Amino acid sequence: MARGRNIKQDVESLTTVIRRIIRENGRDYVKTYLFAAFCLILVAATTAFMAWIMEAVINEAFAKKNSDVIWLICGSILLAFIIRGAASYGQAVALAQVGNNLVARYQQRLVDHLMSLGVSYFSDTRSAQIAAQISQNVAGIRDVMNLTITSFARDLLTLIALVAVMVTKDPVLSLIVFVGAPPVLLALRYISKRLRSATRESIDLNSRVLSAMQETVQGITIVKAFTMEAQISARISGLIKAAEERSNRIARLTERTSPLTETVAGLAISGVIAYAAFRSIYGDVLPGAFFSFITALLLAYDPARRLARLQINLERAVVNARMIYEILDEQATQGDQPGATDHDFARAGIEFRHVGFAYGQGAPVLGDVSFTAEAGKTTAIVGPSGAGKSTLISLVPRFYDPSSGQVLIDGVDIATVTKKSLRRQIAYVSQQPWLFEGSIRDNLRYARPEATDAEIEDAARLANAHEFILAQPMGYDTQLGENGVNLSGGQRQRISIARALVRDAPILLLDEATSALDNESEAAVQKALESAMRNRTVLVIAHRLSTIARADRIVVMQGGQVVETGSHADLSASKGGLYARLQAFSELNGDAAEPVADTDADLKSEGGKP
Numbered sequence: 001m002a003r004g005r006n007i008k009q010d011v012e013s014l015t016t017v018i019r020r021i022i023r024e025n026g027r028d029y030v031k032t033y034l035f036a037a038f039c040l041i042l043v044a045a046t047t048a049f050m051a052w053i054m055e056a057v058i059n060e061a062f063a064k065k066n067s068d069v070i071w072l073i074c075g076s077i078l079l080a081f082i083i084r085g086a087a088s089y090g091q092a093v094a095l096a097q098v099g100n101n102l103v104a105r106y107q108q109r110l111v112d113h114l115m116s117l118g119v120s121y122f123s124d125t126r127s128a129q130i131a132a133q134i135s136q137n138v139a140g141i142r143d144v145m146n147l148t149i150t151s152f153a154r155d156l157l158t159l160i161a162l163v164a165v166m167v168t169k170d171p172v173l174s175l176i177v178f179v180g181a182p183p184v185l186l187a188l189r190y191i192s193k194r195l196r197s198a199t200r201e202s203i204d205l206n207s208r209v210l211s212a213m214q215e216t217v218q219g220i221t222i223v224k225a226f227t228m229e230a231q232i233s234a235r236i237s238g239l240i241k242a243a244e245e246r247s248n249r250i251a252r253l254t255e256r257t258s259p260l261t262e263t264v265a266g267l268a269i270s271g272v273i274a275y276a277a278f279r280s281i282y283g284d285v286l287p288g289a290f291f292s293f294i295t296a297l298l299l300a301y302d303p304a305r306r307l308a309r310l311q312i313n314l315e316r317a318v319v320n321a322r323m324i325y326e327i328l329d330e331q332a333t334q335g336d337q338p339g340a341t342d343h344d345f346a347r348a349g350i351e352f353r354h355v356g357f358a359y360g361q362g363a364p365v366l367g368d369v370s371f372t373a374e375a376g377k378t379t380a381i382v383g384p385s386g387a388g389k390s391t392l393i394s395l396v397p398r399f400y401d402p403s404s405g406q407v408l409i410d411g412v413d414i415a416t417v418t419k420k421s422l423r424r425q426i427a428y429v430s431q432q433p434w435l436f437e438g439s440i441r442d443n444l445r446y447a448r449p450e451a452t453d454a455e456i457e458d459a460a461r462l463a464n465a466h467e468f469i470l471a472q473p474m475g476y477d478t479q480l481g482e483n484g485v486n487l488s489g490g491q492r493q494r495i496s497i498a499r500a501l502v503r504d505a506p507i508l509l510l511d512e513a514t515s516a517l518d519n520e521s522e523a524a525v526q527k528a529l530e531s532a533m534r535n536r537t538v539l540v541i542a543h544r545l546s547t548i549a550r551a552d553r554i555v556v557m558q559g560g561q562v563v564e565t566g567s568h569a570d571l572s573a574s575k576g577g578l579y580a581r582l583q584a585f586s587e588l589n590g591d592a593a594e595p596v597a598d599t600d601a602d603l604k605s606e607g608g609k610p
Contacts (some may be wrong), residue, residue, distance in 0.1 A: 014311075017318045017325070021144050025105075029098050033149055036098075039091035040154035046084040048161030051296030053077065055169065059288030095149065099142040106138050106324060116332050119399040120360075126211055133207045133323060140320025147317060151310050155303035162300040169293040173272050191253055191312060198253060199319045202246035209239045250316075272297065342421035345410045348506040348537040349375035350396060355405035357391060365391050366560045369405070373553070378538040380551035382582065387557040389541045390431070393509050396539065397426050409507075427503035429513035431541075433496035435484035440469055441476040443484075443495060447502040456502055463498035465491070508533065510540040526550070554579065 026033070056073055060066040114130070122130075166174045216223060216232055223232055272294065350373040357366040366388045373379035381389045394400055395407050398419050406413050414422055427447070435443050444456045456476070460466040468491055472478035484492045497513055530550070542548050549568040556564035556571065556579045564577050571579035 014314065014318055017322055018144055018148065018314070020325070021141055021321060022148070025102060025141075025145065029101075029145075032094050032098050036091040036094040036149060037153040039087040039094070040150065041157055042083055042087035043091070043154055044158035044161050046080040046087070047158050047299055048165055048296070049080050050077070051162055051165045051292055051299050053292075054295040055288035055292035057288075058291045091150075091154075095146050099146055102142045102145060103138055106141050107134070110134055110138070110324070110327060113328055113330070117330060118332060119394070121330060123359075126215075130327070131210075131214065133203075133327070135210070137203060137320040137323045140317045140322075140324060143317035144314065144321055147310065147313055151307060155306045155310075158303040159300055159307060162296045162303075165296040166293050166300070169289045169296070173275060173290075173293055191256055194253055198246060198250050199316050202243065202250055203319060203323060205239060205243035205246055209236065209243050212236045212239060253312075269294075269297065336418050337415055340416055340418045343412060343417045344421070345412070345425055345506060347375035347410055348425065349373065349410055350379075350507070350537055350539065351406075351408040351411070352392070352395075353406045353408060355392075355395065355402045355407060357388075357395065357400065357402050357404075359400075364403070364560060366402070369557075369560070369562055371555050371562055371565055373537055373539055375410075375537050376535050377552035378533055378540060378550070380540050380542060380548045380554045381557060382542070382548055382554060382579065383557035383563075384582075386559075388560040389557055390511055392557070393511055393539055393541060396507070396509060397423050397428060425505050426507045426509060427500035427505040428509045429493075429496050429500045429511065431512040433484070433489075433492040435480050435487075435492055435495060437480070437482075439474075439477045439479055440472070440495060443480065444476075444499050444502050447499045448504065451502050455504075456498075459501035460495075460498045462501050463494045465494040465498045468494075506536055508536050508538045510538065510542070512541050556582075 053073065053076065056069070060069050060073070163174070212232075213236065216236070223229060352369050352371055355366055355369040356364055358364045369388075369392065371379075381392060383389055391400070395402055396414070398414060401415065406415070408414065409417075409422075436446065441453070441456060444459065445451055448455075453476075457466060460469055460476075469476055469478075480486060484495070487495070493513065500508060500510075500513075540551065548554060551568065554564075554566060554568060554571055555562055556577070558578055564571055564574070564579055566574075571577060572583055574580055
C-alpha cells in the first residue's frame with residue numbers, strides 16, 4: 001500500500017509541476033506551439049505515409065510490374081519527403097525560439113525575484129550556490145515544455161499513425177508486437193522512480209562544485225597567501241568525484257532502457273519476420289503488405305523508444321524546474337506593510353526607540369537601544385566587536401526590521417514607509433566596497449541614474465578620487481575587473497564614497513567607510529566628507545579616533561546596548577567610562593589616528609574591563 005501511495009505521489013508531483021509550467025507559459029506561446037504542433041503532425045503523417053505506400057511499391061512495382069503507377073508512387077514519395085523536411089525545419093526553429101525565450105524569461109524572473117528578497121535570505125544562502133543553481137537548472141522549464149509538445153504532437157501521433165498502418169495491414173502481426181509492451185512499461189516506471197533521487201543529488205553536487213570553484217576564484221589572493229592550494233584542490237576534488245559518481249549512476253539508470261527495449265524489439269521483429277515468411281512460403285501471399293507492415297514497425301521503433309523514455313526525461317527536466325521554483329516560491333520576508341506610503345523627510349533626524357533585534361532564532365544582538373541622531377549632524381557609533389554597531393546601522397535602510405521597538409525618521413516610523421522611498425533618501429557606504437561590472441562612470445551613476453557627468457566628477461573630487469580615476473587608461477570610462485580588482489582597496493573605497501555622494505541624499509550611513517584607506521587618503525577623504533556632511537544626518541561607525549572626534553555626538557555600545565553618549569570631550573573626561581578606556585588603549589599604541597580597540601580581549605590585555 002505504501003509503495004502504491006509513493007508512486008501516486010510521484011506522479012502527482014510530476015504532473016503538478018508540468019501543469020504549473022504550462023499554466024504560466026502556455027497562453028503566451030499558444031500560436032507558436034500550435035504552429036509547431038501542425039508541423040509535427042505533418043512529420044507524423046508523412047512518416048506513416050512512407051510505411052503505408054510500401055505495399056504499393058512492392059506489389060505494383062516489383063510483383064505486378066505495373067509501370068503506369070511508378071511515376072505516381074515516386075512523385076508522392078518525393079513530395080512526402082519535401083513536406084517532412086520543411087515541417088521538421090519549421091518545428092525545430094519554432095521550438096528553439098520558444099525555448100530560448102523561456103530561458104530568458106525565467107532568468108529575468110529569477111533576477112527580479114531575488115531583488116525582492118530581503119537581505120536575510122542572502123545571509124543564509126551562499127551566493128555562489130545560488131548562481132550555480134540558476135545556471136544549471138533554468139533550462140529545465142524549457143525542456144519540460146519542449147518534451148511535452150514533441151512527445152504528444154510528434155511521437156505519439158506518429159506512433160498512433162504507424163500502429164494504424166500496422167493493424168490495417170496485418171492484425172495478427174500487430175498482436176505479436178503488442179505483447180512486449182507491458183514489461184517495458186513496468187521496467188521504465190521502476191527506473192524513473194530511482195532516477196528522480198539520483199538526479200536531485202547530482203544537481204546539488206554539481207551546484208556545490210561550481211560554487212566552490214567560483215569562491216576559489218574570488219578568493220584566489222587568500223588561497224595563494226595562505227598556500228591553501230592543496231587543501232582547496234582536495235576539497236573540490238572530493239565534490240567532483242561525488243558528482244562524477246552520481247552522473248555515472250544516472251547514466252547507468254537512464255541507459256538501462258536500451259538493452260530492454262532492444263531485446264523486446266528484437267523479439268517482436270524476429271517473430272514478425274518468421275510469421276510473415278511462413279505465410280509467404282506456404283500461403284502464397286504477396287509480400288507487399290508484409291513490407292508495409294515491417295516498414296511501419298521499424299519506423300515506429302524510434303517514437304516508441306522516445307515515448308518509453310519520456311517519463312525518465314521528464315523526471316530529469318522536472319527536477320531542474322522544481323529547483324528553480326524553490327527560489328521563485330521563496331517568500332519575501334520583509335515586504336512593505338499594508339498601507340505603507342511614500343514619504344519625503346524634511347530634516348531626517350533619526351530616533352531609535354527601545355530597539356531590540358535578533359537574527360532568526362539566535363540570541364538578541366540589540367537590546368532596548370534608544371538614542372537620537374539629530375538632523376543635519378554627525379553621530380558616531382563606537383564600541384568593541386560584537387557590540388551591534390553594524391546591525392544598528394542596517395536597521396535604518398531596513399535591511400532588517402527590529403524585533404521590538406521602532407526606528408523613526410522625523411518622528412515617522414520607517415516601517416510605515418515604502419522601502420523604495422526610504423532608501424531613495426539614504427546614501428550608504430559599507431565596510432567592504434563593492435563595485436559592479438562596467439566602467440567607473442557606470443558605477444558612480446548607479447547611485448542616481450539621472451546624474452550628469454559634471455555631478456559625477458564633482459562627487460569624485462569630494463571623495464579624493466578624481467585624480468586617480470583620470471590616471472586610469474580610459475579615465476572615467478575605464479572598465480573595472482571583477483569587484484574592481486584592477487584598483488587598490490583604498491581606490492575602491494573612494495569610488496564607493498563618491499557613489500554615496502552622487503546619491504545626494506539627506507541621510508548618509510558610513511559603516512567604517514575609511515577603514516581601507518591609509519592615513520593620508522583618509523585625511524583627504526575626511527576633509528571632503530566634512531563638507532559633504534553639512535546639512536545631512538550622518539551615522540558613522542569608525543575605529544579611528546581621528547574620525548570619531550569630529551562627530552557632533554558619540555554613542556558608545558557594548559553587548560548590544562548603549563552604555564554612554566556625549567561629545568568626544570565629555571566622554572574623554574569620564575575616566576571610568578568605556579570610551580575613555582578605548583581612547584587610552586589607542587593612545588597607548590602610539591597614535592590617536594590608529595584604530596580604537598576593537599575586541600574585549602584587547603581591553604583585557606590592558607587591564608580594562610570588557
